Amino acid sequence: MGVVDTEEESSSSKSLVERLEEAPQKIFDVMTATSKNYLTHMIGVVKSYLPQFNLAPIAKGIAPSCSDEKFRENCKESEVIAEEIQKNMAE
Numbered sequence: 887m888g889v890v891d892t893e894e895e896s897s898s899s900k901s902l903v904e905r906l907e908e909a910p911q912k913i914f915d916v917m918t919a920t921s922k923n924y925l926t927h928m929i930g931v932v933k934s935y936l937p938q939f940n941l942a943p944i945a946k947g948i949a950p951s952c953s954d955e956k957f958r959e960n961c962k963e964s965e966v967i968a969e970e971i972q973k974n975m976a977e
Contacts, residue, residue: 927975 929941943949948957 924972924975928971931971 929944932939933941952960
């Protein structure tokens with residue numbers, strides 16, 4: 887079953903309550919897939935500019951030496967760039 891049910895799947899033997907109970911997981915699945923697509927795109931953009939850059943440490947999360955305050959600053963600084971990337975992806 888996909889993220890969006892086809893008419894055949896939605897008219898299955900499942901009750902409305904059963905289908906509604908599945909909704910949160912389906913929403914989560916859509917959000918996860920969308921996040922992965924954006925992350926994949928962003929990592930691809932970074933690699934296009936810095937092909938030698940080792941991405942492995944990024945998968946571990948925030949650098950241990952980065953304070954919470956510095957991380958929040960980095961995120962705030964990145965917000966404008968993220969909006970521009972999102973706009974470019976929509977085109």
